[in-house]
Amino acid sequence: MLLHTNVYASPGSQSTGHATGQPTAFGRAVRCLLDTAIEGKNVTDSTYERLRELIFSNELEAGEALTEATLASKLGVSRTPVREGLTRLEQDGLVERFARGVRVKERSPEEILEIYEVRITLEEAAARGAASRRSELDLSRLEAIHQEMLALPGDDPAGRVSWNNRFHEALWRASHNATLEDVITRLISRLRRYPQTTLTFPGRWERVLADHQQLITAIPAQDPVQAATLAAEHMTTARNTRLRMYALEMTSR
Secondary structure, three states, X not given: OOOOOOOXXXXXXXXXXXXXXXXXXXXXXXHHHHHHHHHHHHHHHHXXXXXXXXXXXXXXXXXXXXXXXXXXXXXXXXXXXXXXXXXXXXXXXXXXXXXXXXXXXXXOHHHHHHHHHHHHHHHHHHHHHHHHHOOHHHHHHHHHHHHHHHOOOOOOHHHHHHHHHHHHHHHHXXXXXXXXXHHHHHHXXXXXXXXXXXXXXXXXXXXXXXHXXXXXXXXXXXOHHHHHHHHHHHHXXXXXXXXXXXXXXXXXX
């Protein structure tokens, strides 16, 4: 049985249940609870996002131990949203638990291999889906982004990263598989912990442009096999470049 509760009453009566536009004490209490819940959710989400950015910017370094009290003080929030944020970051693979608590996950070549093993499979699926289900709008978007990439100056690494990300996001969107988009997006966030972009490695940008050109040829041709093969080769080269850059970083320390 549904119970309908009137949260408004006349000015002279807070319990008659006659609606005249004035909130009852019960109505005010309900509104207060709702506002508190919304505010709490906003604080939790913003705390999670701020912690993510601290990790991505290396302000919280790989291997650094994290304590709720210290982070709460740093962010100006209570320990509860910090605790919930750390739980979400653990699910994202950005922090890990150890004997003394929680720490930022270490970077390693093993992690690079694990991430790309999954990403190659997902990018293959996205390219295959795009070749099968793309719309004319999808094709126009991919072509426009590619042209912007071709026009970028050589001394704009941030621009390269931004437009390359847009290209891949447009490719995922063209697959018309929202679950695939979500999984890839969450996976790639782990690579943001690695400070350097592969697009600055000698010869890599030129290879990226050539690969993208081949993809935007195979996708309009509705050739899912070729599109998937190209995507796999593209990401395999990215993985190998990432490993080489990691090795160079380790030897230079």
